[in-house]
Amino acid sequence: MNAGTAMSGGTAMGDTAVHIQGLRREFSGRRVLDDLDLDIQRGEFVALLGASGAGKTTLLRILGALDRADAGTVLVPTVRTIVFQEPRLVPSKRALGNVAVGLPNTAATRERAERALAEVGLAGHARAWPHTLSGGEAQRVALARALVREPELLLLDEPFAALDALTRLRMQDLVAELCRVHRPAVLLVTHDVDEAVRLADRVAVLRAGRLVTDERITAARPRDLGDPQLSALRRKLLADLGVAPDRRGSTERTGQPVKEAIS
Amino acid sequence: MTADTGVASYPGLVTPRPQIARPRRAAVSVTLRVAGPIALLAAWWAASASGALNPAVLASPQQVASAAWQLWRSGQLQSAVGVSVLRAATGLLFGVSAGLVLGVITGFSRLGEELLDSPLQLLRALPFLSLVPLFMVWFGIGEEARVILIAVATSFPMYVSTAGGVRAVDPRLVEAMRTFGLSRWALVRQVVLPAAMPSLLSGLRLSMTLSVIALIAAEEINTTNGIGFLMAQAQTYSRTDILTVCVLLYGLLGLCVDLIVRGAERLLMPWRPTGARR
Secondary structure, three states, rough: OOOOHHHHHOOOOHEEEEEEEEEEEEOOOOEEEEEEEEEEEOHHHEEEEEOOOOHHHHHHHHHHHOOOOOOOEEEOOOOEEEEEEOOOOOOOOHHHHHHOOOOOOHHHHHHHHHHHHOOOHHHHHHOOOOOHHHHHHHHHHHHHHHHHOOOEEEEEOHHHOOOOOHHHHHHHHHHHHHHHHHHHEEEEEOOHHHHHHHHHHHEEEEEEEEEEEEEOOOOOOOOOOHHHHHHHHHHHHHHHHHOOOOOOOOOOOOOOHHHHHHH | OOOHHHHHHOOOOEEOOOOOOOOHHHHHHHHHHHHHHHHHHHHHHHHHHHOOOOOOOOOOHEEEEHHHHHHHOOOOOHHHHHHHHHHHHHHHHHHHHHHHHHHHHHHHHHHHHHHHHHHHHHOOOOOHHHHHHHHHHOOOHHHHHHHHHHHHHHHHHHHHHHHHHOOOHHHHHHHHHHHHOOOOOHHHHHHHHHHHHHHHHHHHHHHHHOOOOOOHHOOOOOOOOHHHHHHHHHHOOOOOOHHHHHHHHHHHHHHHHHHHHHHHHHHHHOOOOOOOOO
């Protein structure tokens, strides 16, 4: 069930967007990532699940060059962007300025940024200040900022976690649509099993520093979570995350104390 | 790392290179901080020793050191520094307190801002040196005039920084704390002041520096003690060595002030990481 062996056959290496082999990262002696292998193909959408503190975000930060690896090989494309859990917009720049941040200040950039804002449905908010935007709108600006650079690798660090349930569903659809159009390789870090199953081509579970599960999802989109194949996958993923299969109602809770409290 | 072989077989991919500041060792950090002043001192010494610097213009480091030593032995140095520091500290205490209170009022209450801000901005625009003759008329030529002058001079930077800092406190945080039943005073003390602490300390820093400048002006008012008095005497006898000692004393006072504020930063803001951000 190792990710490396699962992916090594068949595909040409020129199609690889991310290659990780033997990755290790320690924090004060604790191995957060331990001999981790993962390959992501170009245009592939991979969701990475894991309990809090499992090292999901650490892996994403290493891919985004925000953290270092202690050992192992990590290869990523040159153009990669991150959408963080919080929007992280510059408060002193308007929405359009935030999308174009870091790009050369030209008319072409402006046009591209405007197009990116339109793509996330915020064409009318180009001149809005970040503090006037709602949580979902701000996160859409952050998404436009990530996509305007046409990344080969898009890193999503729980980008929907701080949104309300309805906005989250809408954002998921938006991300699915934008990824379908732009075809970047995507690594989505999340703890929401439903979200992973809805969006990803492949779902992996990170536990004790390694990928314990690596499943391909072949179901057609848009996906219906009631599909028996998806339900089975969902149960399996929850089990991998340490949630008992007979407690499907509490998908958000991954710890054992819940179980004890109920029994 | 086997990155090179990896790149060969994975065209177009690169190893991510994070730019992460490694924590510097304390010894290295201290050395770097001390290096600047020492280089300055060495340059001064070299210029004096090579004869490039005329002793009538600026005494050599050795002459200055011996002048300082003589002043120390006669006890003049200690008493001058003691008197001056006490003077500056007293003025600073009143000035900073006034600036703090006024700043919190205008920063936190709309009525306060409407009432107080424009007159204070008007007064702030006055150069405090121009007040020296007036203060002599109003308060005489005694100690009060000097302390009041320092207090007035130091209150404005503190006021501006405090008002700005208090205004910049996250209104959502204030709103949240209101719902938990914090009174206005508790809100200011427990939430607003800690949040505005960085501004308060930068205001304090400006005020402390200004207090030394105001001290020099204040000690021109018919003084018979303090560093200013020492300087006035040295000027009369063209003693560049003693003048330099006094200038260095002011510099040292400034340095001490800086250290005090740094220490205060650590004490007053235990929740903040120290050191500059990249």
